[in-house]
Amino acid sequence: xxxxxxxxxxxxxxxxxxxxxxxxxxxxxxxxxxxxxxxxxxxxxxxxxxxxxxxxxxxxxxxxxxxxxxxxxxxxxxxxxxxxxxxxxxxxxxxxxxxxxxxxxxxxxxxxxxxxxxxxxxxxxxxxxxxxxxxxxxxxxxxxxxxxxxxxxxxxxxxxxxxxxxxxxxxxxxxxxxxxxxxxxxxxxxxxxxxxxxxxxxxxxxxxxxxxxxxxxxxxxxxxxxxxxxxxxxxxxxxxxxxxxxxxxxxxxxxxxxxxxxxxxxxxxxxxxxxxxxxxxxxxxxxxxxxxxxxxxxxxxxxxxxxxxxxxxxx
Ligand SMILES: C[S@@+](CC[C@H](N)C(=O)[O-])C[C@H]1O[C@@H](n2cnc3c(N)ncnc32)[C@H](O)[C@@H]1O
Numbered sequence: 001x002x003x004x005x006x007x008x009x010x011x012x013x014x015x016x017x018x019x020x021x022x023x024x025x026x027x028x029x030x031x032x033x034x035x036x037x038x039x040x041x042x043x044x045x046x047x048x049x050x051x052x053x054x055x056x057x058x059x060x061x062x063x064x065x066x067x068x069x070x071x072x073x074x075x076x077x078x079x080x081x082x083x084x085x086x087x088x089x090x091x092x093x094x095x096x097x098x099x100x101x102x103x104x105x106x107x108x109x110x111x112x113x114x115x116x117x118x119x120x121x122x123x124x125x126x127x128x129x130x131x132x133x134x135x136x137x138x139x140x141x142x143x144x145x146x147x148x149x150x151x152x153x154x155x156x157x158x159x160x161x162x163x164x165x166x167x168x169x170x171x172x173x174x175x176x177x178x179x180x181x182x183x184x185x186x187x188x189x190x191x192x193x194x195x196x197x198x199x200x201x202x203x204x205x206x207x208x209x210x211x212x213x214x215x216x217x218x219x220x221x222x223x224x225x226x227x228x229x230x231x232x233x234x235x236x237x238x239x240x241x242x243x244x245x246x247x248x249x250x251x252x253x254x255x256x257x258x259x260x261x262x263x264x265x266x267x268x269x270x271x272x273x274x275x276x277x278x279x280x281x282x283x284x285x286x287x288x289x290x291x292x293x294x295x296x297x298x299x300x301x302x303x304x305x306x307x308x309x310x311x312x313x314x315x
Contacts, residue, residue, distance in 0.1 A: 002031045002245045006032050007161055011018035015158035015169065019143035019191045022250050026141065027106060031246045034141070035107050050212070050275075050303060054295040055261025057136075058091020058146060059287045060279055061210070066096055072313070074207050075099060079130030081200075081211075082138035086110030089117050123199050130206045133314075140213050142196070144188040146229055147173050147275055149181045157186075159242075166242045179218035186227030188252035193233050193262055198208050201266045201314070209267055210311045212275060215254030228253040256308055267312030 002024060010017050016024075050057040065137045069076055076098045083089055083103035093101060099118045103110050104126075105149060110119055120126055146157040148170060155170035156178070181187035215221075221228055231241035232249045241248045254270050263270060279300055288296050 004030060004222075005011045005031075006159065006166065006245070007164075009277070010159065010161045010166075015171065017145060017161045018157045018159070019145045021159055022143040024251055025245050025248070026143070027278055033246055033249055036162060036246070049084065050299060050307075051091065051136060052085065053298065054292065055087075055091040055094075056284065056287045056292060056295060057299060058088045058281045059095050060284050061088070061134065062092045062095035063287075064278075064282050065092070065134075065208075065209070068132075068208050072208070074077055075131050077129070077207075078102070079104065079126070079129055079131065079133045079204070081133065081135035082106075082141055083110050083117075083119075086112075086114035086117065086135075088134075090114040093117070100131075102129075123203055126203055126249055128205050129203050133200070133204055133205055133209045135211045136278075137213055139190065139193060139211060139259060140251050142190045142192045144190045144229075144252050145173070146186055147177060147181055147189055148186045148227075149183050154180065154181065158242070178231040178261060179222050179255055182223045185220050185223055185225050187224075188227070188228050188255075190252070190258075192255070193259065197266065206268075206313055206314050208311065208313055209263070210309065211259075212278075212307055212309050213254040213256075214251075214307050215256050215259075218255055218257035221253060221255055226267065229258075254308075256310060259310065263310070263312060270310065270312040272308055274304060275307035275309055276300045279304065 005024060006016055006021065027035055029035055047313060068074060077100045078092065078098055079102045080089055081104050083105045086103065089101055089103055089110065090113060091112060093097065102273050103117050103119045104123065105119055106121055148155050154173040156173040157168050158171050159166050160169045177189060179187055229252050233240050233244050233247055238244060241250065260270055260272060284296065
């Protein structure tokens with residue numbers, strides 16, 4: 001069905017931009033990968049995020065929040081962006097006496113897993129907020145464009161159709177870009193971050209911001225011939241993503257240099273560190289039992305190197 005929707009759009013304009021394609025494939029109200037109703041991750045079909053993998057992750061974050069709340073006198077009110085199925089909320093709520101927990105989420109499955117939270121689909125539904133704004137794998141779930149540099153010219157990937165088949169093509173890219181790909185390389189530009197942050201910080205008055213994501217800095221992302229776009233199906237990289245639209249998770253590595261630049265307009269004391277460093281400095285070992293050894297290794301060593309933690313204060 002998504003294929004038909006895309007084909008109709010392509011017929012009107014000649015192409016669809018890649019960020020429009022990602023938006024439809026992930027968030028079409030009926031057929032999107034994230035908006036289709038699913039509760040638990042299906043082993044073998046979905047990658048587990050850190051909160052889905054283990055409650056230790058949420059316990060460490062809860063402990064971090066408690067510490068910052070005491071040091072800075074920030075109320076224990078939490079707004080979680082893209083809370084997914086609600087696992088992180090559940091673990092934080094079982095560790096901390098939270099006054100209010102709001103989850104911003106486009107799908108509505110969290111309410112089946114966690115109780116005592118308010119789920120909103122849109123930031124317009126919340127009042128001005130002071131407290132903690134947290135997220136895990138949220139900024140990598142925004143639609144993105146794929147920008148290539150070919151013979152010195154920047155071009156963006158679009159989708160066109162031939163008969164029934166969709167295929168990739170490129171058109172000139174003329175907008176400003178803070179991280180330009182090197183010749184022959186491809187960079188993913190998340191297009192909705194700016195306006196999302198503008199809206200968020202209209203509501204977020206004061207407190208602490210913490211986001212964790214899979215990503216790197218511009219200098220390590222702009223020189224990749226294969227780009228940073230990734231498509232997953234049944235726990236594997238799926239190269240033929242156009243065959244499985246709506247069944248594949250489309251994502252890309254977060255550019256923490258770009259995200260930091262955008263957040264610098266709102267936050268102070270921004271820090272970015274590897275997830276491993278964050279978990280170890282927050283004393284993850286205190287929350288582990290012997291049977292958690294494999295999970296701890298995944299969180300600290302495997303994900304710990306690939307994921308980064310960005311934090312800052314809103315005064
Ligand atoms: C990769 S999942 C991560 C879910 C969860 N944070 C976790 O770690 O398990 C990203 C989630 O963000 C949600 N999302 C992305 N953009 C959103 C937006 N603008 N508003 C609300 N939810 C959004 C998606 O629906 C999806 O559930």
